[in-house]
Amino acid sequence: MSVTPKKPRRAAVGTKKPPTLETHATALQDGVSDPLLDPALYLNRELSQLDFNFRVLAQALDESVPLLERLKYLCISCTNLDEFFEIRAATVRHAQDFGTPLPPDGMTPTTVLKRIHDRAAELVEAQYACWNQVMRPSLGAAGVRILGRDTWTARQTRWLRAYFREEVMPVLSPLGLDPAHPFPKILNKSLNIVVVLKGKDAFGRLGHLAIVRAPRSLPRIIQLPENISGGEYDFVFLSAMLSEFVHELFPGMEVKGAYQFRVTRNSELIVDEEEVENLALALRDELIGRGYLRAMRLEIAATCPMPIVRTLLQNFDLPENAVYRIDGPVNLNRISQIFDLVQRPDLKFPTFQQRQLAGSDAMFELVAGGDVLLHHPFDSFAPVLELIKQAAEDPNVLAIKQTLYRTGKDSAIVEHLVQAARNGKDVTVVVELRARFDEEANLGLADRLQEAGVQVVYGVVGYKTHAKMLLIVRREGRKLRRYVHLGTGNYHAGTARGYTDFGLVTANADIGNDVHLLFQQMSGLAPAIGLKCLLQSPFTLHAGVIARIEREAANAAAGRPARIVAKMNALNEPQVMRALYAASQAGVQIDLIVRGACALRPGVPGVSENIRVRSIVGRFLEHHRVYWFQNDTTPELFCASADWLERNLLRRVETCFPLLDRDIAARVREESLDNYLADNVNAWELREDGSYHRLEPDDSAAPHSAQGWLLAHLCG
Template sequence: MSKAKASKKSTPEVSHVDREHYINRELSWLEFNRRVLHEAIDDRTPLLERLKFMSIFSSNLDEFFMVRVAVLKDQVAAQVSQLTPDGRTPQQQLQDISAILHPMVVKQHQHFETELRPELANHGIHLLNYIDLNQEQRLYLQDRFEKRIFPTLTPLAVDPSHPFPHMSNLSLNLAVVIKASAQADEKFARVKVPTSIHPRFVVFPEELRQHDGKPVVWMGVPLEQVIAHNLEMLFPGMIIQEYSLFRLTRDADLAVEEEEADDLLLAIQQELRKRRLGGSAVRMEIHASMPQSVRERLMQELELADNDIYEVDGLMNLKDLMSLRSLPLPELKDPSWSPVVPPRLQLVNELVAEGTPLEEGNDVFSVIRRKDLLVHHPYDSFAASVELFITQAAIDPNVLAIKMTLYRTSGDSPIVNALITAAENGKQVAVLVELKARFDEENNINWARKLEQTGVHVVYGLVGLKTHTKTTLVVRQEGDRIRRYVHVGTGNYNSKTAKLYTDLGLLSCREELGADLTDLFNYLTGYSRQRSYRKLLVAPVNLRDHMVSLIRREIEQCKSGKSGRIIAKMNSLVDPQIIATLYEASQADVQIDLIVRGICCLRPGLKPVSENIRVISVIGRYLEHSRIFYFQNSGNEELYIGSADWMPRNLDRRVEAVTPVEDPDLAKDLQEILSIMLSDNRQAWELQPDGSYVQRHPQNGEPERSAHKMLMELARPKEND
């Protein structure tokens, strides 16, 4: 699809949404991250899991500034005057973000310093400040500094002969003020804290890990404090006046003119090099003790305003707390969970584990031929289902071809290795690797090159569109016929995230799905301009129109005197046309429940606009990533799963695939998942008409219901089936 066509498609005629009925996208995202922070503060969350959520909150903010805030700043610089659907200018959004986020960040750091840090110490985890160390510990750190850290440091002076240094994105730095003598002028220098080559926390050996004369589990000091207390080695003969810690965030979004790039892979590699150097600064975190003169100098050099500065009183960059979660303290973590083998694949996995050659009738293809299979990760094992499907296809002598889309995959991907094996076995293997998967571009480039070197046909998607669909097509010779097996999922082919994200996948050999995926892959790899599909809903072709028509069908049911019901589960709901149509449905008395983990721009509960719409967000042990769409259809219920959220980018600017789930038993399974999610009173938050969220709690003595715990319990019996 040409960029002109993609652009035209991305601006459909949409129904009108009044500004006051639309929640700002960026502010809704901040509310999502507030819910993440709550999990770090909630004392019902195990201690090391609270550190995990502290880390995720910080990591989320990094990406938010690198992408979303950077875009807003670019719009302000370009004097963009277009208003958002809720009526805000780019400058107003930046002001609102600052007003909401500054107190949230203060709350995060205060809670860590006053609550979590002491509680960690109570459990034998001591994150110390340098001033708290005894003489023996200081001597150990001095020796470590001299032998390991000092040789890797590069102090950079700033004076007429030394220009202000470039500071890389997300770098942690010490701003040092020095003098040659008591009477000399002050000079400024910067020392980068090299967290890319040294761990953030310098851990003491066992013999030095003691508190009140008793051994403890873990004891360490932040790397920047070790450097700061040895600055005289970096500036011999100088007087260290003061030092301050700061951390910089830069614009890190890629800008690739695809139609101008003869080689998309090369173009993205060049942009990645620019990202590492960093774009313009968008945020600076500083220690609260930083002198005003140093603060002003940094702001001037980096062209930052007061709203871009975030003061931290205590440990900076709490993202690094994630490393402490690996400590061997299971009592401070969520109970362990091992994904179960789907019962119908139990025998196949046992034979594979024994090394027994699979024969027709006891292989994964025989299982799928008998009946469609729905898998739900991480409750169902990804390795024992999706990976099994692809690895078996790679070695099955009857498989002729494998076609697949890769958006994000793990660094040691068994699936990529299986594709290489398949190519080496003489099968036709075609893989669409999406090079524009944000922050995974470099990983995907490496895999693309490795795949190409082994004979796999690699394509990089369509100009102007990201390929976000999660699909696999396996073509198999069976007697005198060709049969096509498919996997259509909601999540990436990534064995690591499959243990952390909730996702669904459908394995099927339905003829119409196989034919649709054949057409879809021809669209992705060739010059096909397929405009119709038998079963699949494909963006940007028919997904938007079909979703709107499914909502409108429920409206018509209500207008004819019947009931209407919609349940939709997704990551984000942003699209104005979808929101306007849902408002129409609510006003026609369609009952609507939305399960939206992250951004939701729809306002529920407004009379008479949306009083029949309820929205919840579930934030807990697993990242809710699956997309499920349920339409009552006057008793002839239809359910769909797929890769697309209800966002303009998913409906108009990405290639997405959503499949119906037509097997009655599997449809019931999906309805049960939705019912469990809607019943959650532990991790569920209800969106209020004003855009805030209120967490549910058990009422009137009812038991606590955590959707994730309930789904684990539901999966457990499968082990013995």
């Protein structure tokens, strides 16, 4: 497969004025002790993460993508932006308030926050331009109509008014603002209407402002009956209905204006684990107030008068650059409901048949004969479920140990673990309570497992358990044998259908012993341990990655073959980036496939001209973590649960496992590295200035989509 970068076919996405690289040249001339510490060599992680959403949004504008799938990309970019403000921007605000060491790019939190708001404003403008000018007209032309208030017929209006009175109005509780009714608490990301009133109410109180909050029990998209509307797929936003009929909540008063708004709040839970006696109880207490933490962003109708906007900003303690004027619904990601409501296969990606694993009805016999690799979503996740199910039922299985980070609702894995405990197996589950946005679900999961007799461990104080591993101990004759599953993704059947991930099932004795020691370390109070095959965070993975990068640099300096190819979700760890720069200076050819944020700046003369960075955005969410090191003539290939982020390498429990079977290693190399380096359809190349350019086929190469190639070769 060709790995030559292709020319851009579209304007740069994510372009921003970079820090000048002249300072780096000056540093070299002035003999700075370590020129690779120069901030000009690094991109800001938060701004890079924000720019990823421009690449997602570009999929919504790509006419080669089915229309309803394009709608999903638009919604995903909006959901991602919500989470960005809830977590990333909130983290920067925390750093602004309390101070933390500056990142490698040297930007202060105040500067980063300003650039976040500026760049986010550009993204919001692009999102609503996409919705108003492209997606809504295109959907309408395809027979999927989102009806604005100015287009409702008399018949539609009558039906909607009746719906409002019968289904909506009974659950609304409008609140007039006066000395007895101060500004209410506004729940994170809830839909609200601020209403301007004139006149007196029944008690003689002068009207001014009122707040109407839409409970989350109400659907945000209402589908009109075909016999009323005349179209099979005609929809109305709840926000439009509220604005149209809100006057019915204030009889005898005149509504001068009604403006939708939404506030996004900090959602990062902070629990001082060393100060609490019971992490689960402390987390439950924190969850109660999560929806009312510090405000980070205000979205409001574009037509709202500035005095009202200032009133809201004052109540939310937000600066003026934190307000986003919205020309449309304030929560575009709610439109994603239309994808499921509209039964139009012609507007969606073609379905595909996941590959089934032959012999999975006898997993222990199959794995005893050799390692098994699963490449999701092209390979079914069913063998993993079947492995746990068979372990739960097999009288020869003595123990099952597993980590759970995200499992999804009604998880079959949890049911099998519960059954295993009831069947007398010794079952231990490490449940990470602090899996972001899944905390409440994981608390319930932990309770359920404990009630069934499962030994539940809440991970390690101060370190999130992000490793994906399963250990089964089985008696075979006079010996005990360990069976292991290690993965790059969560034990979540839903994401296994939409994320690209690898899973390895093996009975290798050394790997089995390593995983056994890791579970001992997490459930007990064991000291740091030496592992034979696996690298682990926070102990050996960081140093192991750097040592292998430095080994490639030494090989290149000695004239031996040297190359690094790695695929991950994000990259920002300073020491790893400096090691990559040094390896590039030594002549190592480095190809990085980084889906999201990348703080490394490729292509800098004298520093990183041998480093290429690309991002793939396609039908499936890229989630593999794969590291390949040429190592002269004996290549090493690892899969991992960890990105090359500071948090993953230093502040989490992670696993990185070698692929010891040569055929499996070759398959992973081809499918997840060479294949992706040849992509010239969904690939974006990171340039020296921090911008991304989408690649296209040229005269030397036919179109190649990495995900399309996998669908054809693994599922065709």
